[in-house]
Amino acid sequence: MPEVVITGVSKAFPRQGKDGMLSVLNDVNLALAEQTFTCLVGPSGCGKSTLLRIIDGLMAPDTGEVRIGGERITAPSLDRGFVFQHFNLLPWRTVMGNIEFGLENLGMKKDERRPRAAEILKLVDLEGFESYYPGQLSGGMQQRVGLARALAVDPSLLLMDEPFGSVDDQTRMLLQEELLNIWERDQKTVVFVTHDIEEALYLGDRVVVMRARPSQISRIVEVPFGRPRSDAVRGSPDMARLKQEIWNELKVGATVEG
Amino acid sequence: MRGSKGVGAEVTRRERVPGTTEGSTVDAGAGVVYAPPHDHWIKTLLDKTWFLRLVVYGALILAFQIVAVRQGPFFLPTVPDVLKGIVELFTAGHILVLGPTLQQLTVGFLLAIAIAVPMGALMGRFGFAEDLLAPWVNTIYVTSKESLLPIIILIFGLGFGYRVMVVILFAIFFPVINTAAGVRYVERELRETARAFATPRWRMFTRVYLPAAAPFIVAGIRMGLAMAIKGMVIAEIWVYIGTGELLTAFTLSPRRLHLYYALAVMIIAVAIILNELLKVAEQRLRPYARVQSREAL
Numbered sequence: 001m002p003e004v005v006i007t008g009v010s011k012a013f014p015r016q017g018k019d020g021m022l023s024v025l026n027d028v029n030l031a032l033a034e035q036t037f038t039c040l041v042g043p044s045g046c047g048k049s050t051l052l053r054i055i056d057g058l059m060a061p062d063t064g065e066v067r068i069g070g071e072r073i074t075a076p077s078l079d080r081g082f083v084f085q086h087f088n089l090l091p092w093r094t095v096m097g098n099i100e101f102g103l104e105n106l107g108m109k110k111d112e113r114r115p116r117a118a119e120i121l122k123l124v125d126l127e128g129f130e131s132y133y134p135g136q137l138s139g140g141m142q143q144r145v146g147l148a149r150a151l152a153v154d155p156s157l158l159l160m161d162e163p164f165g166s167v168d169d170q171t172r173m174l175l176q177e178e179l180l181n182i183w184e185r186d187q188k189t190v191v192f193v194t195h196d197i198e199e200a201l202y203l204g205d206r207v208v209v210m211r212a213r214p215s216q217i218s219r220i221v222e223v224p225f226g227r228p229r230s231d232a233v234r235g236s237p238d239m240a241r242l243k244q245e246i247w248n249e250l251k252v253g254a255t256v257e258g
Numbered sequence: 259m260r261g262s263k264g265v266g267a268e269v270t271r272r273e274r275v276p277g278t279t280e281g282s283t284v285d286a287g288a289g290v291v292y293a294p295p296h297d298h299w300i301k302t303l304l305d306k307t308w309f310l311r312l313v314v315y316g317a318l319i320l321a322f323q324i325v326a327v328r329q330g331p332f333f334l335p336t337v338p339d340v341l342k343g344i345v346e347l348f349t350a351g352h353i354l355v356l357g358p359t360l361q362q363l364t365v366g367f368l369l370a371i372a373i374a375v376p377m378g379a380l381m382g383r384f385g386f387a388e389d390l391l392a393p394w395v396n397t398i399y400v401t402s403k404e405s406l407l408p409i410i411i412l413i414f415g416l417g418f419g420y421r422v423m424v425v426i427l428f429a430i431f432f433p434v435i436n437t438a439a440g441v442r443y444v445e446r447e448l449r450e451t452a453r454a455f456a457t458p459r460w461r462m463f464t465r466v467y468l469p470a471a472a473p474f475i476v477a478g479i480r481m482g483l484a485m486a487i488k489g490m491v492i493a494e495i496w497v498y499i500g501t502g503e504l505l506t507a508f509t510l511s512p513r514r515l516h517l518y519y520a521l522a523v524m525i526i527a528v529a530i531i532l533n534e535l536l537k538v539a540e541q542r543l544r545p546y547a548r549v550q551s552r553e554a555l
Contacts, residue, residue: 058454075456082454088447092469092546102455104465133546153455 081150343520366425378437428489436478440471
């Protein structure tokens, strides 16, 4: 079971068409308790997606390290599930085939995979769509498949990169609610990247506020709403107050360029 | 997509999905059945593929016939003569010559694909494979392949091996180049996804690169088929055997010229049939392609 510890992580990328490096993360330190839901919020370009990829092992940090349950992360593993902003489904595979993708890499046989995938399919409310191709589904449904694919391998850590950033508002709210319902069941450790402050407060136990380049954690907000959490918190005075506070925090470092 | 108000045309895919609980974006007017005014009959005909084909092929055959009549039988047989020639090919047994020819074509073509796809995939994926192989591929690709035939004859003689090698030489380049291009341009997002799900290195090829590049690969294979047929005929004409021998012999006598055209028509027919078979095979292997081409459901 993971306790994620991020120590002194820095990352820089070559500047496009210019000399020198663009520092994206600068000495980030953060510890995430197990079975908590942590949201990383910040302006685009602040390095929150980069940090998420470093946690997964998709990217190596220039300095520093990430340890999960004491073990240093060097490569992606099926003990972590990743949900992408643009779904990234395999277009030539059906819904079922996509959900089975990670299970295949676990070395599961077909007769084990099918029931497992069917179970997850039910969890994300996609029964009846097994044999559809991603191109036949709406964005919201595609992301349900993306979530199902990540959940299918039963990871102990779920990493989500602005997963609801490319669906419409109403779908986003529905998906947020469903994500919370799913999370209540087994309370995986979740790291959820978003630029939507309300989304972060509605979903998370903690909201980590990041400021733009070279980005650092500027504040950590403990979310006061209880669990199981109802939709009503969206309209609560605490929500309004915290949203304003976080926005004031973000505004300082925000630039037009961001 | 959302919010546009085109009549009928903007029925988005998601609306065709039954039981969707979310994101339904029913446009005003999308439910209204738009009844078009009756089209003029000429426009109706022009929308029909069979009609256009009839016009195109009909015009070609007609033009052939006119030229044949004007030039006289010494240069061009008339269309009825060619048809008679086709019957004659069967009754005289000449058609059997296509058997071994097709056999060498099939063997050469399959070998070409078996070499080309893995080779192209390696070139598309690994810089070192590209650096090692690309100079060879590019050099021979732009060279007149006919000029290499004497070398192949020296190595393989005049038998089956020679003919298969020529077919491979002609057929291999498009599938190699297309597979390499297809694999090279597999979206970064797909590669990242496969990595995030801990896909083993070599399995990336079968599970991600090749399926993602499949449209390129199939296009390359279809072009390769055309080249394979070209190679087959050239290989035989060059050393005067099989179908090539017959084709050459038929042109030498004006009285047998109609047989030459008849045999050429048969070769074209074989090519068309093989091409159609490839299309069927593609649809079998890639049901997703069928979905794509029909858009939704």
